[in-house]
Amino acid sequence: MNIEEVKDFIRTANKKELDEIQTVFNTARQLVREEIRREFRVNDIVKIKHNSIPGDLLFEIDKINRKNVKVTCTSNKFKSYTVSPTLLIKI
Numbered sequence: 001m002n003i004e005e006v007k008d009f010i011r012t013a014n015k016k017e018l019d020e021i022q023t024v025f026n027t028a029r030q031l032v033r034e035e036i037r038r039e040f041r042v043n044d045i046v047k048i049k050h051n052s053i054p055g056d057l058l059f060e061i062d063k064i065n066r067k068n069v070k071v072t073c074t075s076n077k078f079k080s081y082t083v084s085p086t087l088l089i090k091i
Helices: 003-012 015-038
Strands: 045-048 059-064 069-073 080-083 088-090
Touching: none
Parallel strands: none
Antiparallel strands: 045 059, 045 088, 059 069, 069 080
């Protein structure tokens, strides 16, 4: 089954089928987020891949929460962000 067949199925699915797809999708996304989150440890140096954050800034992980990671800029301790682990790149 290719992606176009999946898209066609979703377009023609009824509410019950869409609810099942949503449940499976959310579970898969949560597993991916947890797997990525487990790669990080407190005090790791990371970059944030987001348009609003310059790519040359380095951040240190302060705290790892269930869904997000709190980071502080290494060059300016007053700059901190709470981001999804999927936006972090380990250095």
